[in-house]
Amino acid sequence: MDFKDLTIKEVGELYSSKSINFKELIELQIKHINKTEEKILSLVNFSEKEYLELANLHEGLSINNLTLSNIPIAVKDLIDVKKLKTEANSESLKNNIAEKDASVVKILKEKGAFIGMKTNTHEYAYGAVSPPTKNPWNLSAIPGGSSGGSAASVSSGIALGSLGSDTAGSIREPAALCSVVGFKPTYNLIPLNGVVPLAWTLDVVGPITKTVTDCAIMFSALDKDYKLNDIDINKKNYKLGILSEYFGPMEEGIKDSYKYSLEILDKEFECEQVDSWNVDEVISTIFLILTAESAAFLKSPIEKNPKIFGGDVKQFVEMGGDFSAVEYINAQRARRAIVSKVDLLFNDFDFLIAPSQLMEPPSAENDTVDLGGNEEPRDLNLIKPLVLSSLCGYPSISIPFVQKKNRSRFSIQVIANRGLDNKLLDFSRLLEEKFQLNYKHPTGY
Numbered sequence: 001m002d003f004k005d006l007t008i009k010e011v012g013e014l015y016s017s018k019s020i021n022f023k024e025l026i027e028l029q030i031k032h033i034n035k036t037e038e039k040i041l042s043l044v045n046f047s048e049k050e051y052l053e054l055a056n057l058h059e060g061l062s063i064n065n066l067t068l069s070n071i072p073i074a075v076k077d078l079i080d081v082k083k084l085k086t087e088a089n090s091e092s093l094k095n096n097i098a099e100k101d102a103s104v105v106k107i108l109k110e111k112g113a114f115i116g117m118k119t120n121t122h123e124y125a126y127g128a129v130s131p132p133t134k135n136p137w138n139l140s141a142i143p144g145g146s147s148g149g150s151a152a153s154v155s156s157g158i159a160l161g162s163l164g165s166d167t168a169g170s171i172r173e174p175a176a177l178c179s180v181v182g183f184k185p186t187y188n189l190i191p192l193n194g195v196v197p198l199a200w201t202l203d204v205v206g207p208i209t210k211t212v213t214d215c216a217i218m219f220s221a222l223d224k225d226y227k228l229n230d231i232d233i234n235k236k237n238y239k240l241g242i243l244s245e246y247f248g249p250m251e252e253g254i255k256d257s258y259k260y261s262l263e264i265l266d267k268e269f270e271c272e273q274v275d276s277w278n279v280d281e282v283i284s285t286i287f288l289i290l291t292a293e294s295a296a297f298l299k300s301p302i303e304k305n306p307k308i309f310g311g312d313v314k315q316f317v318e319m320g321g322d323f324s325a326v327e328y329i330n331a332q333r334a335r336r337a338i339v340s341k342v343d344l345l346f347n348d349f350d351f352l353i354a355p356s357q358l359m360e361p362p363s364a365e366n367d368t369v370d371l372g373g374n375e376e377p378r379d380l381n382l383i384k385p386l387v388l389s390s391l392c393g394y395p396s397i398s399i400p401f402v403q404k405k406n407r408s409r410f411s412i413q414v415i416a417n418r419g420l421d422n423k424l425l426d427f428s429r430l431l432e433e434k435f436q437l438n439y440k441h442p443t444g445y
Helices: 008-016 022-040 048-061 103-110 148-155 172-177 212-222 252-268 279-304 311-322 325-345 378-383 387-392 421-434
Strands: 072-076 114-119 161-166 181-184 204-209 239-243 270-274 351-355 368-371 374-377 396-403 409-415
Touching: 008 022, 008 212, 022 048, 022 072, 048 114, 072 148, 103 114, 103 161, 103 212, 114 148, 148 161, 148 172, 148 204, 161 172, 161 181, 161 212, 172 181, 172 378, 172 396, 172 409, 181 212, 204 212, 212 396, 212 421, 252 270, 252 351, 252 396, 252 409, 279 311, 279 325, 279 387, 325 387, 368 378, 374 378, 387 409, 396 421, 409 421
Parallel strands: 072 114, 072 161, 239 270, 239 351
Antiparallel strands: 161 204, 181 204, 181 396, 351 409, 368 374, 396 409
């Protein structure tokens, strides 16, 4: 039995059949971490001794027959876990030990999860990369950000599942680049107490997993209203709105994968190309809101001690601090106008479909990428297809969909109206079963 290949669902079945116990599972996990982590660098402040001590403590308290009984879950290092450090990859929070669990961690623990491992993030979740974490499918490429450590730990098999945060794509972008599942729930559905903030009207916490089924299992633990009911794999009466403005510019290989994805979906469901809102306007609106709100949180501590903050964080916060109250209010008014129009699409469509990525996992060295023959900003285009659902508060999921030559997958994004997380996950589970979207592990470790 190899830990790297296991899913949350499979571990639950192994526990039920008594084919493995919690202690044996943790030993398998640590064995794989020791083999893999030095290449991936997805974890922070990880100590094998401390992890085993926490596992022994958990085993003594564990209760069977809970949703996540004895399932080890990794947590992005913005989210408090009692007695563990929360440093947000920043010198400004060095050796900051959490006094209590974040609300979301408390919920998972109450459902039986074992949480004793933190994953790397871009500093204060303020970027599309997560140094020094590597992409498990290509060690010279970035894993995405800011939840890059969470996505890489799952993709490489180090973690069965993880928690990330998403402000403007920070769960879905790294999930797509690492070929795993990333789910951003409806804004304000999952409590954010004990999570280091970035932008309070955008921040969301959600799961990153190997499969849609595992994602649904984690979400059923987070949301008491979601039940893992059987789904009808033959159900076809779904109407999908294809967000045509996200077709380009894209890398040629990605464009081919996206077109093929749409052909597959069109054979099974009623699909129609639609316009939502000008993408550049969505980006400028969310950028102003995000940077202004982050400045309200970070400007003062940066001014007091600028040397302990990274250059990109300081740059974004400085830009946010320069916006006036009038500009911020107008951005929120523009946001409401965008939301009002895009909401109308859900009168005609069950879900909206867009790519999760416009490019192959890029190098950390280059800050531009070739899209359609033009050199374009890398980080801006990494989040470009993802910001609409963040701005509007919609639940959205990135699903590895079409297998590429190296066995990784191109990912599609499925978006639902606010509050329809359950419907979105059930449809995503249908896609997983219908198209046999099984987890693929990167070769080499």
